Amino acid sequence: MATLVEFKNVSKYFGSVIALKDISFKLESGGCVCCLLGDNGAGKSTLIKILSGVHQPSEGEILFEGKKVEFNSPRDAMDQGIGAVYQDLALIPLMSVTRNFFMGREPTKRFGMMDMEVADKIAQEKMAEIGINVRDPSQAVGTMSGGERQCLAIARAIYFGAKVLILDEPTAALGVKQSGLVLRFVAQARERGIGVILITHNVNHAYPIANDFTLLNRGKSLGFFHKKDVSREKILEMMAGGEELKELEYDIKEMARSDKDKSPKAKSPKAKITKH
């Protein structure tokens, strides 16, 4: 299979801070989700900022559609098909859905005037395509839920021609239902053939949707894995704190068990029946 994005031995230094060291990974073309996993400070945001033109790598090279690229600015990366959705989303809560969707790239009429009617229609249609009904596209973005806002930022990147979609912790601030909304949309983007780099520290969100995984730990790669070669448990174990998480899980189970033993209800036969 062809490769859409490849990092070859990329390092990034900020003065004496080694944010990334010798990172290599591939994002296959044809609709693939590569999850970038790692704890805080692992270098995840630095990596995507390199791909989206915010930073230049100190060492190594990046190939995009087989060719070596150097993005000088986020605009440069965007023009070539790299769509980054940052954690803070870069949406303006008080501005309308339509304004946020186009952000200065609104369709114009004959004399350079903005064509609000067309803009509203496109924004509404594109949101409807992903299952979000915007009754009034002139409503402020601030009235939308967190998941809907995340979806708007993704829909915008896709509409403006992203071949690669980079999502930095899209579900970090969301509840279960809203996270589901975003992850379903990520799956839709993949179906359309868009390559997705999904950054998260939540293995449970990453695992069902990912094709491949890259694990980062304090700027170094712990490896690149195809899903078929690695279990959810193995990933947890490899991530920083994996062992501690296991211990924590064990402790919580033990606590729950001792609580149950103490509870008089748990011993009654009725309580046992209602458990099913």
Ligand SMILES: Nc1ncnc2c1ncn2[C@@H]1O[C@H](COP(=O)(O)OP(=O)(O)O)[C@@H](O)[C@H]1O
């Ligand atoms: N602009 C910068 N200047 C100096 N150090 C930075 C800068 N950006 C990131 N770092 C450092 O690089 C490391 C990785 O950071 P980051 O990529 O934000 O990690 P993550 O997103 O995985 O939490 C951290 O030690 C961080 O302090």
Ligand SMILES: [Mg+2]
């Ligand atoms: Mg980060």
